[in-house]
Amino acid sequence: MQNIYIKDLSQHIGEEITLTGWLYNKRSSxxxxxxxxxxGTGLLxxxxxxxxxxxxxxxxxxxxxQESSIEVKGKVKAEPxxxxxxxxDATDLHVISEAHDYPITPKDHGVEFLMDNRHLWLxxxxxxxxxxxxxxxVKAIRDFFDNRGFTLMDPPILTPAACEGTSTLFETEYFxxxxxxxxxxxxLYAEAGAMALGKVYTFGPTFRAEKxxxxxxxxxxxxxxPEVAFNDLNDNMDxxxxxxxxxxxxxxxxxxxxxxxxxxxxxxxxxxxxPLPRISYDEAVEIxxxxxIDFQWGNDFGGTDETVISNQFDRPVMxxxxxxxxxxFYMKRDPQNEKLxxxxxVLAPEGYxxxxxxxxxxxxxxxxxxRIKEHNLPQSAFEWYLDLRRFGSVPHSGFGLGLERTVSWxxxxxxxxxxxxxxRMIYRNTP
Amino acid sequence: MQNIYIKDLSQHIGEEITLTGWLYNKRSSxxxxxxxxxxGTGLLxxxxxxxxxxxxxxxxxxxxxQESSIEVKGKVKAEPxxxxxxxxDATDLHVISEAHDYPITPKDHGVEFLMDNRHLWLxxxxxxxxxxxxxxxVKAIRDFFDNRGFTLMDPPILTPAACEGTSTLFETEYFxxxxxxxxxxxxLYAEAGAMALGKVYTFGPTFRAEKxxxxxxxxxxxxxxPEVAFNDLNDNMDxxxxxxxxxxxxxxxxxxxxxxxxxxxxxxxxxxxxPLPRISYDEAVEIxxxxxIDFQWGNDFGGTDETVISNQFDRPVMxxxxxxxxxxFYMKRDPQNEKLxxxxxVLAPEGYxxxxxxxxxxxxxxxxxxRIKEHNLPQSAFEWYLDLRRFGSVPHSGFGLGLERTVSWxxxxxxxxxxxxxxRMIYRNTP
Numbered sequence: 001m002q003n004i005y006i007k008d009l010s011q012h013i014g015e016e017i018t019l020t021g022w023l024y025n026k027r028s029s030x031x032x033x034x035x036x037x038x039x040g041t042g043l044l045x046x047x048x049x050x051x052x053x054x055x056x057x058x059x060x061x062x063x064x065x066q067e068s069s070i071e072v073k074g075k076v077k078a079e080p081x082x083x084x085x086x087x088x089d090a091t092d093l094h095v096i097s098e099a100h101d102y103p104i105t106p107k108d109h110g111v112e113f114l115m116d117n118r119h120l121w122l123x124x125x126x127x128x129x130x131x132x133x134x135x136x137x138v139k140a141i142r143d144f145f146d147n148r149g150f151t152l153m154d155p156p157i158l159t160p161a162a163c164e165g166t167s168t169l170f171e172t173e174y175f176x177x178x179x180x181x182x183x184x185x186x187x188l189y190a191e192a193g194a195m196a197l198g199k200v201y202t203f204g205p206t207f208r209a210e211k212x213x214x215x216x217x218x219x220x221x222x223x224x225x226p227e228v229a230f231n232d233l234n235d236n237m238d239x240x241x242x243x244x245x246x247x248x249x250x251x252x253x254x255x256x257x258x259x260x261x262x263x264x265x266x267x268x269x270x271x272x273x274x275p276l277p278r279i280s281y282d283e284a285v286e287i288x289x290x291x292x293i294d295f296q297w298g299n300d301f302g303g304t305d306e307t308v309i310s311n312q313f314d315r316p317v318m319x320x321x322x323x324x325x326x327x328x329f330y331m332k333r334d335p336q337n338e339k340l341x342x343x344x345x346v347l348a349p350e351g352y353x354x355x356x357x358x359x360x361x362x363x364x365x366x367x368x369x370x371r372i373k374e375h376n377l378p379q380s381a382f383e384w385y386l387d388l389r390r391f392g393s394v395p396h397s398g399f400g401l402g403l404e405r406t407v408s409w410x411x412x413x414x415x416x417x418x419x420x421x422x423x424r425m426i427y428r429n430t431p
Numbered sequence: 432m433q434n435i436y437i438k439d440l441s442q443h444i445g446e447e448i449t450l451t452g453w454l455y456n457k458r459s460s461x462x463x464x465x466x467x468x469x470x471g472t473g474l475l476x477x478x479x480x481x482x483x484x485x486x487x488x489x490x491x492x493x494x495x496x497q498e499s500s501i502e503v504k505g506k507v508k509a510e511p512x513x514x515x516x517x518x519x520d521a522t523d524l525h526v527i528s529e530a531h532d533y534p535i536t537p538k539d540h541g542v543e544f545l546m547d548n549r550h551l552w553l554x555x556x557x558x559x560x561x562x563x564x565x566x567x568x569v570k571a572i573r574d575f576f577d578n579r580g581f582t583l584m585d586p587p588i589l590t591p592a593a594c595e596g597t598s599t600l601f602e603t604e605y606f607x608x609x610x611x612x613x614x615x616x617x618x619l620y621a622e623a624g625a626m627a628l629g630k631v632y633t634f635g636p637t638f639r640a641e642k643x644x645x646x647x648x649x650x651x652x653x654x655x656x657p658e659v660a661f662n663d664l665n666d667n668m669d670x671x672x673x674x675x676x677x678x679x680x681x682x683x684x685x686x687x688x689x690x691x692x693x694x695x696x697x698x699x700x701x702x703x704x705x706p707l708p709r710i711s712y713d714e715a716v717e718i719x720x721x722x723x724i725d726f727q728w729g730n731d732f733g734g735t736d737e738t739v740i741s742n743q744f745d746r747p748v749m750x751x752x753x754x755x756x757x758x759x760f761y762m763k764r765d766p767q768n769e770k771l772x773x774x775x776x777v778l779a780p781e782g783y784x785x786x787x788x789x790x791x792x793x794x795x796x797x798x799x800x801x802r803i804k805e806h807n808l809p810q811s812a813f814e815w816y817l818d819l820r821r822f823g824s825v826p827h828s829g830f831g832l833g834l835e836r837t838v839s840w841x842x843x844x845x846x847x848x849x850x851x852x853x854x855r856m857i858y859r860n861t862p
Contacts, residue, residue: 005580005629020661022626022823040629040660041580069823097794097824119623119815120822128628135583142573149436149472152566156853157588157613157636158601158651160861170589170603172613175642180860182588182603189853192550192862195453197559198436198471204636205588211606220589229471230451363528384550384862391551392453392500393528422587422620429611430591431815 006042009086012076019044019088020096022123023068025106026061033061035090036083037072043125045079046072046088057093066105067123069096111417118422119431129258130418133251134407138203140250141224141401144243145201150226153193153200155186161381168208170219182207185400188330188385190227191361194396195388201226211426215415216303216353218404220424227398233342233360236397237318240346240356241274243401244316248272251410264412268349271315278318281340284309300326303353310347316355320344329371331359344399352409358399365389437473440517443507450475450519451527453554454499456537457492464492466521467514468503474556476510477503477519488524497536498554500527542848549853550862560689561849564682565838569634571681572655572832575674576632581657584624584631586617588638592812599639601650613638616831619761619816621658622792625827626819632657642857646846647734647784649835651855658829664773664791667828668749671777671787672705674832675747679703682841695843699780702746709749712771715740731757734784741778747786751775760802762790775830783840789830796820 004017021039028034031050036043048061064070074090103117104124114121121127145152158172158180174180186202193200203224210217226239248269251259259266279287288295291308300322301309310317321334324341334340346356362368368389372379379386407419417423422431435448452470459465462481467474479492495501505521534548535555545552552558576583589603589611605611617633624631634655641648657670679700682690690697710718719726722739731753732740741748752765755772762772777787793799799820803810810817838850848854853862 007580020825021629040582040625040627067823069825097820099822102822117815117818119620120818122623122627131582131584131624131628135577138583139573139577142570146566146570149438151471151562152569153562153852154636154653156651156855156860157638158855158860170605172601172603174601174860175640175857177858177860189550192553193562193852194471196471196553197562198452205585207588209606220587222585384548387548387550389528391530391533392498394451394500395527421584421624424587424589426606427608429587429589429605429608 006037006039006044006084006086008041009044009076009084013078013086014076016073016075016091017088018071018073020071021069023064023066023070023099025066026064028062033058035061035064035070035072035093037070037088038123040128043083044086044088045082045084046074046090046093048090048093052089052091053093060093060095064095064098065100066102067120068099070094071096111415115417115423115428116431122421125261127418129261130407130411130413131421132258133255133262133411134403134419136251136255137247137403137407137410138222140247141203141243141403143250144246145199145224145226148199150199150201151193151197153186153190153197153202154204155183155189155202157183157205159183161378168210170207170209184208185223186225187227187398187400190225190398191385191388191396194227194229194398195392195394199226199228213426214303215417216405216408218416218420218423218425221405221416221420222403223400224403225398225400227396229394229396231360231397232395233320233344233397236358236360236399237278237320237344240318240344240358240399241276241316244276244346244356245272245274247406248410259411262411264410268314269410273315276316276318276346277313278320280320281322284319287312298323298325306347306353307351310349310351310353313349316346316348318344318346327359329375329377330361330368332362333367342397346399348405348409350409350412352405355405355409356399356401358397360395360397363389363393363395365393437468437470437475437515437517439472440475440507440515444509444517445507447504447506447522448519449502449504451502452500454495454497454501454530456497457495459493464489466492466495466501466503466524468501468519469554471559474514475517475519476513476515477505477521477524479521479524483520483522484524491524491526495526495529496531497533498551499530501525502527542846546848546854546859547862553852556692558849560692561838561842561844562852563689564686564693564842565834565850567682567686568678568834568838568841569653571678572634572674572834574681575677576630576655576657579630581630581632582624582628584617584621584628584633585635586614586620586633588614588636590614592809599641601638601640615639616654617656618658618829618831621656621829622816622819622827625658625660625829626823626825630657630659644857645734646848647836649847649851649854649856652836652847652851653834654831655834656829656831658827660825660827662791662828663826664751664775664828667789667791667830668707668709668751668775671749671775671789671830672707675707675777675787676704678837679841690842693842695841699745700841704746707747707749707777708744709751711751712753715750718743729754729756737778737784738782741780741782741784744780747777747779749775749777758790760806760808761792761799763793764798773828777830779836779840781840781843783836785833786836786840787830787832789828791826791828794820794824794826796824 079087510518
């Protein structure tokens with residue numbers, strides 16, 4: 001068992017220790033060989049002086065290829081100039097498994113080559129930093145809801161019907177029961193949960209068989225969806241802004257080192273504090289027009305529209321009350337204007353677009369039945385969902401936050417594919 | 432927005448408050464009507480004295496059906512004899528949505544009827560208790576690994592090849608790339624993660640299209656899978672026993688109230704502390720023979736075998752070193768005996784069977800290639816996995832724990848279908 005990790009070296013200064021890991025990089029300077037060891041928790045420069053080790057060890061240090069697994073021995077010393085702040089005055093070196101011709105070298109590689117070798121690419125410092133930040137975001141999301149009395153409700157992945165439209169479904173044969181579909185959202189199930197437990201959240205993988213090749217789409221992505229009984233649209237926005245502040249400020253507090261590896265300019269993240277600006281769809285359309293964009297009221301915003309709108313603000317902006325026609329059937333209409341849905345989208349700054357979509361839900365049985373008919377959805381598949389309105393309907397609201405879009409924004413990534421360990425896209429389902 | 436919840440009533444004794452929720456039950460006693468309110472956080476008896484409220488309110492209290500959504504007003508007082516320990520001396524009552532003929536009444540219903548109405552069944556006290564314990568177990572699992580330096584690595588759900596055998600796969604068309612399969616285990620991806628980050632865990636839904644109708648099988652279930660570089664089989668068992676102790680003792684500490692609702696005898700759970708007994712497969716076979724079971728060395732254990740073995744112990748038992756033939760291709764062989772795999776299964780007491788399966792992994796490229804051939808698996812699909820042995824292979828181990836089996840055991844359930852919000856089985860994919 002690994003007893004000492006690089007991240008804990010501060011507790012071992014002056015000690016003679018043994019570490020295991022992989023050769024991340026090496027260089028030579030006459031009578032000195034430098035080996036950079038990585039162990040998954042950090043990097044450590046191990047210094048082999050010709051006079052301090054046997055000739056065999058010195059020769060070995062020269063020969064080993066990148067990503068060879070090794071055991072190193074030596075004395076730990078503080079060395080502010082070295083990576084991580086420590087250095088090993090090495091006395092010994094053993095090979096566990098010698099590697100040669102490791103495909104990913106410090107030189108530049110094309111993205112497709114790196115994605116083909118994703119299982120190895122994950123070992124690079126940049127990818128390690130992203131995975132650590134992703135983990136911290138997941139934990140912040142769960143802590144936020146756990147500490148506020150929400151109950152986790154894992155929704156099913158295999159579902160009998162579509163929830164967000166039928167054109168982008170993955171389907172599979174389900175024994176003798178016909179077809180089942182991979183879930184597009186846990187929301188309908190979260191609503192059942194909210195009627196049982198008051199405040200719930202779902203958090204799991206969701207699927208869209210979208211034939212989209214943009215940098216903002218994955219076919220498989222994780223989504224967290226809180227749902228709260230008795231919350232209206234304003235309560236929903238209050239929850240969303242508190243939530244976003246908590247996630248971003250937690251990462252800023254705990255993950256400075258990783259953000260530095262990614263060379264992320266964090267000044268724009270520091271602004272993510274409530275209150276977030278709230279504008280109506282109508283006001284957003286005005287912004288587009290003032291910026292010379294020919295936008296037709298009633299349409300949904302495209303990526304460029306979102307960027308123009310969000311560029312007006314120094315933090316995420318909440319846009320509420322969209323035309324009902326561009327939104328899902330289950331959203332409640334605005335009592336002030338039947339053409340509007342009580343929806344809210346949150347647009348991230350810096351061109352990262354929509355990261356949250358939510359709404360108050362229709363709580364009238366009759367109106368919901370009418371919407372299902374208007375949308376040509378099969379009412380039989382939704383009878384269970386209609387039961388939530390037949391038996392004790394209450395006002396309720398919720399939203400969904402896309403994990404990979406959030407990771408991408410906070411890390412400052414160019415493409416969602418780096419925000420998840422093994423991305424799935426229209427042209428990729430490997431490795 | 433709901434401002435006061437039943438679980439927080441101790442902070443409001445003597446205050447006049449308003450609460451919202453659902454009518455859980457009611458009874459009448461001449462000039463008094465009792466309404467049991469539920470709000471997802473608890474139950475509260477609201478007492479309507481004829482003289483204290485208007486005749487309309489008194490009549491309304493009489494008329495409302497189960498699961499009507501309501502708003503109640505009144506003064507909170509401590510009442511040790513009432514459910515939850517508090518009572519509302521009620522002064523007013525408003526209907527939000529009146530319900531009649533709620534399908535699930537306090538009388539007995541058949542299981543299939545309850546599963547058909549799972550979206551409503553979740554509102555009952557027993558199901559609420561199970562969901563809260565499930566949530567606490569999920570949080571304990573994540574806290575355990577988060578606090579020990581593990582990094583979360585979400586594995587893909589859509590995978591290009593089978594990992595645990597090809598007979599139980601759900602498949603879907605994946606654009607122009609042919610078929611993709613729903614993951615049976617995140618392990619292979621966790622191994623890639625362990626080589627990058629040292630200690631990782633995956634935790635997500637996994638799928639088995641098993642035509643099994645037992646009470647211990649779901650087609651969709653959640654699994655947590657830690658994987659640790661440089662851990663051998665013994666380290667793996669150390670981790671597993673510490674993990675199980677942490678989960679069970681955490682639930683015992685935090686969820687006494689819910690365990691009481693379930694009438695769980697917790698004395699047997701209190702024993703779940705390390706060290707757990709460790710016996711070899713050979714010793715387990717001896718136990719079966721001593722108990723008069725005609726068992727052939729080389730077979731895998733069936734449900735009855737597991738129960739006989741686990742009945743010998745007062746806590747979960749770890750059975751290690753199984754015949755390699757009944758285990759997966761990626762398990763390392765025992766250097767002492769080539770016929771054995773360095774596997775470990777943990778059997779829960781009280782007949783709950785296998786809850787953990789794990790092993791040390793084969794770290795030799797040549798042996799792993801040979802196993803893939805022996806198992807008739809397509810080597811091309813595993814090239815990326817073989818790369819983990821080509822480039823810096825190290826000893827490593829891990830295991831998987833099935834969430835629903837663990838929930839079922841800790842809650843003392845008869846069937847896995849109650850351990851997950853919306854169970855998926857061979858004959859059910861609704862609601």
